[in-house]
Amino acid sequence: MAEQFLILRNPGAAPLSELPILPFDEFRSQALAAIIGRKARVVAFFAYAHGAAQRLLLILASDQEGKLLLSSSEIEGAFESFTPSSAQFHWFEREIYEQHGIMPKGHPWLKPIRFDSPGSNADEPGVCEYFRLAGEAAHEVAVGPVHAGVIEPGHFRFQCVGEQVYFLEISLGYQHRGIEKMLRQGPDKKSLHLMETCCGDSSCAYSGAYAHLLESLQEDLCPTERTQVMRMIAWELERLANHTGDMGALANDVAFRPTMAYCGRIRGEFLNMTAELCGNRFGRGLIRPGGMGYDINDAIVAKLLPWLQASGKELRNALELLFSRAGVLDRFENTGTVDSKTAANIGMVGIAARASAQKQDLRSYHPYGWYRENPYEAAWAESGDVYARALIRYEEIKKSLAMLEPALKKLPPAEKNAATPPLSLQPKHIAVSMTEAWRGELCLCAITDEQGRFEQFKIVDPSFHNWYALAMALRGEQISNFPLCNKSFNLSYCGHDL
Amino acid sequence: MLEILKSRLLQGYRAGKFPRRAPVMPERFLGLPLIDNSLCQKDCSACLQTCPAGAIQKESDGGITLDCGKCIFCGKCARACKSGVIKFSRQHDLAAFERKQLLRRDASYSYELQPKPIIRQLCGRSLKIRQVSAGGCGACELDFNVLNTLAWDMARLHIQVVASPRHADCLLVTGPLSKNMLLALKKTYLSMPEPAFVIACGTCPISGGIFAGSEAVCDGIEEVLKPDLYLPGCPPHPASIMEALLRFMGRQMRPMEGDRENKAQKEDKAQEGDKKPEDSLKA
Ligand code: SF4
Numbered sequence A: 001m002a003e004q005f006l007i008l009r010n011p012g013a014a015p016l017s018e019l020p021i022l023p024f025d026e027f028r029s030q031a032l033a034a035i036i037g038r039k040a041r042v043v044a045f046f047a048y049a050h051g052a053a054q055r056l057l058l059i060l061a062s063d064q065e066g067k068l069l070l071s072s073s074e075i076e077g078a079f080e081s082f083t084p085s086s087a088q089f090h091w092f093e094r095e096i097y098e099q100h101g102i103m104p105k106g107h108p109w110l111k112p113i114r115f116d117s118p119g120s121n122a123d124e125p126g127v128c129e130y131f132r133l134a135g136e137a138a139h140e141v142a143v144g145p146v147h148a149g150v151i152e153p154g155h156f157r158f159q160c161v162g163e164q165v166y167f168l169e170i171s172l173g174y175q176h177r178g179i180e181k182m183l184r185q186g187p188d189k190k191s192l193h194l195m196e197t198c199c200g201d202s203s204c205a206y207s208g209a210y211a212h213l214l215e216s217l218q219e220d221l222c223p224t225e226r227t228q229v230m231r232m233i234a235w236e237l238e239r240l241a242n243h244t245g246d247m248g249a250l251a252n253d254v255a256f257r258p259t260m261a262y263c264g265r266i267r268g269e270f271l272n273m274t275a276e277l278c279g280n281r282f283g284r285g286l287i288r289p290g291g292m293g294y295d296i297n298d299a300i301v302a303k304l305l306p307w308l309q310a311s312g313k314e315l316r317n318a319l320e321l322l323f324s325r326a327g328v329l330d331r332f333e334n335t336g337t338v339d340s341k342t343a344a345n346i347g348m349v350g351i352a353a354r355a356s357a358q359k360q361d362l363r364s365y366h367p368y369g370w371y372r373e374n375p376y377e378a379a380w381a382e383s384g385d386v387y388a389r390a391l392i393r394y395e396e397i398k399k400s401l402a403m404l405e406p407a408l409k410k411l412p413p414a415e416k417n418a419a420t421p422p423l424s425l426q427p428k429h430i431a432v433s434m435t436e437a438w439r440g441e442l443c444l445c446a447i448t449d450e451q452g453r454f455e456q457f458k459i460v461d462p463s464f465h466n467w468y469a470l471a472m473a474l475r476g477e478q479i480s481n482f483p484l485c486n487k488s489f490n491l492s493y494c495g496h497d498l
Numbered sequence B: 001m002l003e004i005l006k007s008r009l010l011q012g013y014r015a016g017k018f019p020r021r022a023p024v025m026p027e028r029f030l031g032l033p034l035i036d037n038s039l040c041q042k043d044c045s046a047c048l049q050t051c052p053a054g055a056i057q058k059e060s061d062g063g064i065t066l067d068c069g070k071c072i073f074c075g076k077c078a079r080a081c082k083s084g085v086i087k088f089s090r091q092h093d094l095a096a097f098e099r100k101q102l103l104r105r106d107a108s109y110s111y112e113l114q115p116k117p118i119i120r121q122l123c124g125r126s127l128k129i130r131q132v133s134a135g136g137c138g139a140c141e142l143d144f145n146v147l148n149t150l151a152w153d154m155a156r157l158h159i160q161v162v163a164s165p166r167h168a169d170c171l172l173v174t175g176p177l178s179k180n181m182l183l184a185l186k187k188t189y190l191s192m193p194e195p196a197f198v199i200a201c202g203t204c205p206i207s208g209g210i211f212a213g214s215e216a217v218c219d220g221i222e223e224v225l226k227p228d229l230y231l232p233g234c235p236p237h238p239a240s241i242m243e244a245l246l247r248f249m250g251r252q253m254r255p256m257e258g259d260r261e262n263k264a265q266k267e268d269k270a271q272e273g274d275k276k277p278e279d280s281l282k283a
Helices: A024-037 A087-100 A179-183 A191-196 A200-217 A225-253 A257-278 A298-323 A326-332 A340-346 A350-355 A386-409 A462-474 A479-489 A493-497 B002-011 B046-050 B076-080 B117-123 B139-148 B179-190 B203-207 B238-249 B263-274
Strands: A006-008 A012-015 A041-050 A053-062 A067-075 A078-080 A103-105 A138-143 A155-161 A164-171 A429-436 A441-448 A454-460 B033-035 B056-058 B064-067 B086-088 B127-133 B159-161 B170-174 B197-201 B229-231
Touching (some): A012 A200, A024 A053, A024 A078, A041 A454, A053 A441, A067 A078, A067 A429, A087 A103, A087 A462, A155 A479, A164 A462, A179 A191, A179 A454, A191 A200, A200 A225, A200 B139, A225 A257, A225 A298, A257 A298, A257 B002, A257 B139, A298 A386, A350 A386, A350 A462, A386 A479, A441 A462, B033 B064, B046 B056, B046 B076, B117 B238, B127 B139, B127 B179, B139 B170, B170 B203, B197 B203, B197 B238, B229 B238
Parallel strands (some): A078 A103, B127 B159, B170 B197, B197 B229
Antiparallel strands (some): A006 A067, A012 A429, A041 A053, A053 A067, A155 A164, A441 A454, B056 B064
């Protein structure tokens, strides 16, 4: 049986009629064959109701070919779970069961991931059975949802013997706001703002992915060259701010105060640069479908350039200092290791995946916008520990800084473009758009109805793939290393919970 | 050791002058909206139609009311209005003690400046805060956390985040209150010593913000906990948060606007030498 997939490039759209609807057995075997044969990764796997029918939709990414493979199948109430054959599916299948009550038969444990009806039979969020380590010496540590610091809510259960963690279970859903449901029947005046607030620290990655999604669904919405450069500036400033903040937090967790103090301030410089562009430190309102909410004028360029140079210099200094300390390296190295095989098995993405020797970065392998014309070489490391995750950030900070300066100096001239045309999306289409948010791969997928409205809207935040990786990193670790391991991933609760 | 000292020299002294001096807000910052209803056209509803948050109401006597407690400060209404009724100032000071003070019908700046005597009496000199995120996008938490960095350093003003609600004077809530956080929020509140004050930080806890109407959220905390202070913003700028906390404590850190030549500022000028140009508000 020849392989049947709808092939898209990122971002891309196609008429729904081109999406194959396969009998389930074929759907399953072709998907597994692509995962093994083409080294494809699961980008998204979800169910939706199409009239009276229930459909499964699978999006795979083949990084080496730069292609997205889409396929679907119609099922009735249940299907044979993929998880025993490929662990990448396990979180997606829990989501499918929770959202639709569709049973993936053979899945080891279909616990709710967001405590959102109808598949969730828990009375209260977090109130359910947990993995348990039995034995006299075993003990359990439960933390959250409200934590000691100023962070988002999540519940963590550690099964320990003495100081050693045997298993960490992570239970989320506290930040669930029902965003995917609110997006249905859009696009409307709320949609863009909802995208920007899926995950507040990745607003530009989200608004950018959303802009690309709509642009692929409407021909006359086409961004100018200047827009492409300005979007890249927004994305890389966002990456810089977050990476810098994380480096400071990592320094803090190993009690190296100088870098913590410097990075805490320098992170703010990048946020303030973004605020210079659009008034908001998180880039709200900066990117919109078809163009930009704000232009970058000469006065801003003149202000940003020296500011960027000074902050870049100070940041390099703060990080060189961090990486030159033996005490810091000793704490970073061999802590919270996820080996490359595990990383591939569980489908990790983003900085954490690159730190575990996975060669994937959408900017390099599925380039979009500015990165199409300006090849980006992904940073990657092999050791998979806290050190590697810190190192990737350091490398990416250097790369982002190197991209920003020339871009600001050579902004393409403003074209007198007519006002953005009103939104009218192609009816009965499917579109996929992905951006490399600072944490990793962000995927948006929309299916439009006869009127060109969103019949389905699926969001897969990078943290959706990676929370389980944090649990894996903790296996066999000292429980006191949890804060450090956690920071080295710095995953999003709200992005996961939506 | 030598490298640490060298680096310390390079990094310099970067603590900000705020709150002793007014903050310098970004050029494009959208702060307190100023309304001029005398310009409002009777049969126009452009602002209402464009507002994603349902923050604007047309009044029967003509003119509009803009509810800062719902506004996410996107600025679309100001662009949609051809008559110039709505303008956004760069005023960062947005907190109010009463919900109704957030309803804007004019260009006044008349928020009540005096705190409630009981708050000033108990927290006038030191404020211990427990923060709870109840839904939301995490941005409010990030910009509140920024107040711990050296450029803002709220600890020098005796404001501190404490790890346990048992040690807290007040609860600072962010997010629209997701149904899944209802139980945890209640439990946290009940663990606090009385009188447990509540600050709603950001537009979400005031009204649900952009998430209002979703079946997964409660449209703000008001039904469950009555806030003692309302701070709109999406998210509020760190300067807005710090100003709000000081306002809450009843502390006046600098003379009122207009009184330019004052002692604190003269002192600042004397120290100007050791300061880099743009460090007044970088955190
Ligand atoms: S700025 Fe506020 S009131 Fe104006 S459109 Fe945006 S949310 Fe509505």
